[in-house]
Amino acid sequence: MLDRRRIAAAALDLADQQGTLTIPALARALGVAPSALYHHVSGRDEIISLMREELIITTSCDRDWSQPWPQALDKWTRGYLAAFTAHPRAVPLLATTPLAEPCIHAVYEEVAELLLTSGFAKDQIMPMITALESFTLGSALDSIAPPVMVSDVAREKAPHLAIALDHTPTDQQRAQAAFDTGLQALLTGFAALLPDHHTP
Amino acid sequence: MLDRRRIAAAALDLADQQGTLTIPALARALGVAPSALYHHVSGRDEIISLMREELIITTSCDRDWSQPWPQALDKWTRGYLAAFTAHPRAVPLLATTPLAEPCIHAVYEEVAELLLTSGFAKDQIMPMITALESFTLGSALDSIAPPVMVSDVAREKAPHLAIALDHTPTDQQRAQAAFDTGLQALLTGFAALLPDHHTP
Structure with missing residues (x-):
């Protein structure tokens, strides 16, 4: 059927x-x-x-949104990545078509409420959501890209790159480490947008 | 010819x-x-x-890398976005094939040297570069996606989302604002990785 x-x-x-x-x-x-x-x-x-x-x-519609915003966004974004990574070649198709599903609007509503009540400005909400989504889509594409291998690089011509690659995993941990680093940086950077954020 | x-x-x-x-x-x-x-x-x-x-x-190979790292990464990433945004449907193809071009290795070498000499740890360099690239690829895809329109959203069911959308541009500025917000957040978050960074 x-x-x-x-x-x-x-x-x-x-x-x-x-x-x-x-x-x-x-x-x-x-x-x-x-x-x-x-x-x-x-x-x-x-x-x-x-x-x-x-x-x-399968990922977002039954989330618990009662956590503080950094934890809630972290979980939400990781759920998205898992869903997209399972279907990486479908990502471009899914990324460039209007979002009209009621379920997705319901998720956006939860995120928007969380961020507004956490003190973010009204004009920051959609840029923040979109930045997280763009990062996640790009990370899903990256997860199927082969790594830059140190063996492909001319060590004498690119000594600093060779050092960086020597300290980079060559398995699935490579894409995961990049995602973790970027997500943490995005959340740290978002926190700095809050009016009561204390800069050093 | x-x-x-x-x-x-x-x-x-x-x-x-x-x-x-x-x-x-x-x-x-x-x-x-x-x-x-x-x-x-x-x-x-x-x-x-x-x-x-x-x-x-056309974007990266003749860059000036003598600026402080946040400005250098900002310019580099914006150059990438401009190049990819000019060819958005080619992005998925370009994103999932190994990077073997000598010119790209030369750019990575410049970025790796800049970040290492700025004090970032050896195992942070490739995750930072990859996170920036994933964000940029996703942003290029987003730049051809139609915006979520407030008219498509049931205001009474999604009042917070409606507020956020009321404060979101509906033209090209929408994707640009998301990119600017995300890039700024990533650079702020990267700065927090430095050993001499003072947290509040």
Whole structure:
């Protein structure tokens, strides 16, 4: 039986394999005629929306937002990364289509309320959310990129880079360390935006 | 006349238009047979490498690295964003292929030297560079994403999100504000990693 969640899951699989999504290919993957798909969805944009909802449902929609904002944003962003990293080739598709899912609006509402009540200015909220999302999308793409290997670098021409690479993991920990460093820096930098932040 | 820079430029155009790159399509766009391409490049990976080099040549390879690290990283990252934003649909392609271009290694060497001599730990250098790049790639994708519009949000269900959106530009300034906020936060957060940083 075809239903919207099954369509979303198949579309994620297809985008993972092919880095793109077409209605005929999705219908083939599901073993149905394209016309059968249109009984459930209005077209490609709605399928992409379902894919994103499928990812978000499994990560964000039942979060606990009662923590202080740095911990809440940290958990939220890590959940996003995990969802996107599971489908890295679908990321570009998901990143450049309007966010219209009610579930995502509900998550944004929680984040916006948390940040406004934590003292951030009204015009800082969406830039902060968007910066976190852009960093997370980029990190998901990075997680499937091969590392720069010290063996590829001419040591005598790039001695400082060679030192840095000597101290960089070459396994999955490489992308994780970059994500951890960036997320921590973003949260530290956001804290400095608060009016009661004391700079040294 | 076919040469490597002309191939790179045509490949960027093709990826921009189609979000993907194949040798037959590139040969068609250049009006040559696929075999003619192979006189200049070994294959698709090398073409992607040329595309990236073409972007980097125009942005990073002649930078002045004599400024203090926050200003130098700020300028470098903004240059990257400008290059990627000019070719947003090529970003996923460029992001997930190994960096092997000598020119990029030369840029990394400059950044690594700057950060090491500024006091950052050896194991922080690549995570910092990678976090900046991931943020920039994600921001380039965001720059072609349509904004969340307050009109799409149910005000009564999402009152805080509606306030945040009321204070968010709906033009190109939206993505720019998110990038500015995130970059500033990353640099502030990086500064906190320095051993002589005084926390309040």
